[in-house]
Amino acid sequence: MKLDIYDHFHPDEREFVDRAWEWVVNAGQYHETRLTDFLDPRQAFIVESLANRHPDVHVRFDGGYEEAERTRALIAPDYRDLSGEDMKLKVLSIDSVDRKFLTLEHGDYMGSILGLGIKRSKIGDIHVLESGCHTVVCEEISAFLDMNLNQVHRVQVHSEILPIDQLQTNKAALEPMDITVASLRLDGIASDVYRLSRSKVLIPIRAGRCRVNWKTVEDPSAPLKAGDVVSMQGFGRFKVLEAGDVTKKGRYRVKIGKFV
Template sequence: MKLDIYDHFHPDEREFVDRAWEWVVHAGEYHEVKLTDFLDPRQAFILQSLVNRHPDVQVRLDGGYEGAERCRALVAPDYRDLSQEDMGLKVLSIYSGDQKFLSLEHGDYMGSILGLGVKRSKIGDIHVLEDGCHTVVCEEISTFLDMNLTQVHRIHVLREILPIEQLRTSQVELELQDITVASLRLDGIASDAYRISRTKVVVPIRAGRCRVNWKVVEDPSYLLKEGDLVSMQGFGRFKVIEAGGMTKKGRQRVKIGKFV
């Protein structure tokens, strides 16, 4: 099947489109089964779109719990029962007796794991808990992490590998912020969200460092809407919670939530 869908995706996504289409073709034509690393929601969407183009292929997405953001995918011929397949998921439980440990944040755990040379694609969602952290990881690197992750942000930690059934999840915390903007342009809202000038926020957007709903957006004038998730490399993420209502001066009221 000749791919005619490049126009639907950003040029930076073509490499992944090619890889994903290869998984689909091998499953449909050669009856192969492919278990991927963790995919972000945009990659999962692309893969699902390609699977839908092939009548003899199916995909299962699993990140260890319902509502997971990052998931592994199992691409297989449509006659296989994927419900009982092993998705290769483990839980890396991190804990410590140090009181300073309780102040560690998501980025601290992520930085320490990636600092070991582990690829981001091997790590699923990270859940910071009151007494530690549970991270979903690919089974094939779980032993390596258990042996080598000894510190998080210079704090000595203990580790334990648990079955995925023992995963404890955390609630996402949002720092709410009410702003007024002239329009729902990306650069205007991002400027207020990150508390930097519009001139400065335009630079990473045009450099391809901004994603809206996990898709690269390079146009500063892109119009956001309720529910959109914006992430900018080096600045963090925020979500447009509400967009509506006008001030007496004709500006729009917007409620955003920054991920903390």
């Protein structure tokens, strides 16, 4: 692979870039088709970027519905029609036996699924519903999950595998927060959102535990803008909804949505 490809990505992403480039080369030169596990938006961007560098390769992304955050990628020679390909997606429908006992949240379902030894890459978007939860999963692990998932956060549950066209979705809930900051720097906004001192918020950022739009960012002074999604390991994630208005004292008004 040409070394200049690495210049476009963070050093921590090199391992994934190498794997993705291998998928692209195998599709273009050896006519292989590769269906990946679920990719986050940053990984999907990397795959698409690399596929665009090869004249004989194209890729299809599908996470079960149009606005899916996590998607599987089908990488194939460009002569192959991907529109009718089976993306091997299933819906794991989960219902609690006693709904009066406890309200289950996104993290509860996620933790219980991963607690069965399932890799995060096998799980797509999780939709918490009034009646339970619909989770998009790779078809190859759906039977295992259906058989073994019987408890979520001390609540007894029953599950069912459904075809992907029966998926019920639910937009992520955002808790609004209005802050004023001296600048639109990452560390300043994250400090206010997570209610940490500036010195404490610098630690996870410089340790590579902060991502902006799913890309690792280690520069505390990196500017944020409306639409950016920030996640910090151990502290959750938030979205910058509005930014830019200036107060009379020269501070920036920023509207935040915290994922709950």
